Amino acid sequence: MSNNPISKLDAHESWALLSGVRLGRLSASSSTSPDIHPVSYVVHAGKIYFRTGAESRLLREVNDRDVAFEAAWQEIDNAWSVVALGHANALTDSERADLDALPILDFAPNISDVWVAITPSELRGRRFNLLPDER
Helix, strand or coil: CCCCCEEEECHHHHHHHHHCCCEEEEEEECCCCEEEEEEEEEEECCEEEEEEECCCHHHHHHCCEEEEEEEEEECCCEEEEEEEEEEEEECCHHHCCCHHHCCCCCCCCCCCEEEEEEEEEEEEEEEEECCCCCC
8 A cells, every 4th residue: 555645536436536525725816915715606517606796795706707615624644635726717697507407506696796707727626535544
């Protein structure tokens, strides 16, 4: 058995793990500094989708820009992290019909929102063994 507690995940397993959780972190950069935003999201057709307020700072910081997105999970004996690097674009109202039926957590149901799609150009997944090897 390998002594390396970190193993790389292939794209198929990375997408499967991303599809199994609903909260992630989106890294964006404003004109003054970088920031990390927690977002609820859903995976659909090879893209990562989230909603944000139509007038939000997050939308201004990510629309038509390159972003980094990460989702992770930790259990007692292992953890995983998947990072997607890609481009984010706000969608038009005509593009949202199919997305509105997807299962996404809604933390602000009474605001005017916009769907944003992240189209990944790179996907990096890692699994971490948190327990030491038995000797």
